[in-house]
Amino acid sequence: MNAQPNPGMQVTTFENPMGIDGFEFVEFAAPAGRAPELHALFKRMGFSAVLKHKTRAITVYRQNGVNLLVNEDPDSFAADFAAKHGPSACGFAIRFSRPVADVEAAVLANGGEAVTHKPDSRALEVPVVKGIGDCMLYLVPRAGDAYAADYAPIPGADPNPKGYGLTFIDHLTHNLHFGNMQQWSDYYEKLFNFREIRYFDIKGAKTGLVSKAMTAPDGIVRIPLNESNDPKSQINEYLDAYHGEGIQHIACFTDDIYATVEAMRAAGVEFLDTPDTYFEVVDLRIPNHGEDVPRLARNKILIDADQETKKRLLLQIFTQNAIGPIFFEIIQRKGNEGFGEGNFQALFESIERDQIKRGVL
Numbered sequence: 027m028n029a030q031p032n033p034g035m036q037v038t039t040f041e042n043p044m045g046i047d048g049f050e051f052v053e054f055a056a057p058a059g060r061a062p063e064l065h066a067l068f069k070r071m072g073f074s075a076v077l078k079h080k081t082r083a084i085t086v087y088r089q090n091g092v093n094l095l096v097n098e099d100p101d102s103f104a105a106d107f108a109a110k111h112g113p114s115a116c117g118f119a120i121r122f123s124r125p126v127a128d129v130e131a132a133v134l135a136n137g138g139e140a141v142t143h144k145p146d147s148r149a150l151e152v153p154v155v156k157g158i159g160d161c162m163l164y165l166v167p168r169a170g171d172a173y174a175a176d177y178a179p180i181p182g183a184d185p186n187p188k189g190y191g192l193t194f195i196d197h198l199t200h201n202l203h204f205g206n207m208q209q210w211s212d213y214y215e216k217l218f219n220f221r222e223i224r225y226f227d228i229k230g231a232k233t234g235l236v237s238k239a240m241t242a243p244d245g246i247v248r249i250p251l252n253e254s255n256d257p258k259s260q261i262n263e264y265l266d267a268y269h270g271e272g273i274q275h276i277a278c279f280t281d282d283i284y285a286t287v288e289a290m291r292a293a294g295v296e297f298l299d300t301p302d303t304y305f306e307v308v309d310l311r312i313p314n315h316g317e318d319v320p321r322l323a324r325n326k327i328l329i330d331a332d333q334e335t336k337k338r339l340l341l342q343i344f345t346q347n348a349i350g351p352i353f354f355e356i357i358q359r360k361g362n363e364g365f366g367e368g369n370f371q372a373l374f375e376s377i378e379r380d381q382i383k384r385g386v387l
């Protein structure tokens with residue numbers, strides 16, 4: 027359950043007073059009658075149901091170190107969250123090596139807020155504080171089995187399924203209302219000692235967004251924050267559909283993105299398409315990358331490299347919107363700590379080349 031990231035992965039770490047140690051889970055909810063969509067989605071992505079709550083309708087899906095919870099409890103924080111937001115991520119959990127009661131006290135003392143709406147209906151009996159969009163942020167102890175008290179194994183289920191090779195949650199990107207960037211970067215900085223590691227200003231042809239990547243002191247818990255002042259931007263489209271701020275995408279790490287994506291495609295997971303023109307110039311953009319370009323192109327897997335050396339690689343692909351406006355990213359890092367910034371420009375240019383080929387431009 028506490029599977030650690032690929033030891034070869036380079037991460038930047040710094041002072042970690044609370045002992046942050048990775049993401050534990052993301053919790054999902056859906057309006058009445060729509061939970062089967064979540065169960066079907068997670069199965070298509072290679073997850074297996076491994077635990078059931080002993081008294082409430084909550085299922086834990088697992089694939090190595092990635093845990094996704096489906097909360098169907100009709101009288102709960104989750105149900106009320108889904109009534110407001112539709113299919114949504116009503117909570118997420120971070121692991122701590124410090125006692126979580128101490129972490130909770132420190133968070134509240136530093137300006138964090140307690141959850142006041144049905145806090146007793148939380149999926150796990152650990153401290154919770156208010157997270158993005160008023161979702162529950164669970165503070166889970168690293169030591170021991172946090173699920174043992176309230177969950178029972180599903181008979182016959184492998185407790186640690188390998189699935190399609192997802193290994194841990196790499197990052198959870200948030201979409202914010204324009205003007206709230208400072209408030210949320212302060213939240214992660216003051217409450218959990220996160221640092222800003224990257225800032226980018228991404229300009230498409232017609233719309234743009236700014237993104238600030240916050241990273242926790244363990245170098246593993248990464249939370250990029252997005253906002254846009256353009257009402258037609260993809261960020262604002264999300265905010266309208268979701269009725270507020272929240273998790274935009276959940277990126278899961280794999281040690282073999284080709285095998286993972288091929289297995290998911292075979293199971294019916296739908297990914298974003300990428301024009302062939304993107305793959306025609308991969309060798310020019312990133313010389314000597316050593317990847318199998320026809321296999322990248324077949325699977326529509328994107329590749330990026332750091333600006334300086336062009337040697338630290340990142341492979342990534344995004345699913346179609348999967349849970350309301352929330353989507354997943356599959357990511358494999360090969361020494362690259364970024365988020366695929368180079369792909370925004372490359373995708374933009376590839377679409378233009380396609381337009382030129384079609385005689386539109």
Ligand SMILES: [Fe+2]
Nearest residue numbers: 199277355365
């Ligand atoms: Fe991402």
